[in-house]
Amino acid sequence: MAEYFGSCLCGGVRFVVRGDFDSFYLCHCQHCQKDTGAAYAANLFSPSAQLVWQSGVDKVTTFTLPGTQHSKSFCKVCGSALPCTQLPSLLMVPAGCLDTKLSLVPTAHIFTSSKPEWENELAGVPEFKTLPI
Template sequence: MTFEIEGDFENFYLCHCQHCQKDTGSAHAANLFSQSAKLTWLAGEDAVTSYTLPGTRHSKSFCKLCGSALPGTQLEGLLVVPAGCLDTEVSIKPTAHIFTASRAAWDEALEEVPVQ
């Protein structure tokens, strides 16, 4: 699975909504957003599948062979890229935590958790 993205990301959100928690199995999703960047699949596009949760705008793209999160274009005019799927360094820092009212109860003071 290889792709390239040409252009810049406008936002980098850490989303704490319950849908993103379920998608990632973690406290939040880390997604980059762009209204102008272009996604080009170089290999493996045939293995990309997408799912939109019925009744919502919540969608995700992933590899149907290995389950890896992948860039998605389901929302018209918007490229959404899971930050962890990139092989290159992310050029911007997160711009905001969003949907924090749904934040997981255990997602507090994580910087205090011991490193092992």
């Protein structure tokens, strides 16, 4: 059985996910753009993996957008995205909160009709390994 360890940015929340992920979606919907501040959210999903909070569960809060199934769990201290169990029988884990190296590649881009126009023009943008100052 696979084990994935994760934490928030401030280190106050730590968790382990035991089991496998069924899908890894890059979601471009407007809700994910708003709650990440980015062009898309990179989320892993599993109907069977088990989430165990190792520390800081009292720092975890969840926001559900009224009238939708869109939920986001995060650390109350640093705001980092954390695993969410609000969807019935489905664990959602933001890929960026994992400390364990992830060998999975994304399954698909979803809600691409909401992609920002600038995201289609990234092929020629320079890349830097660190902040280019």
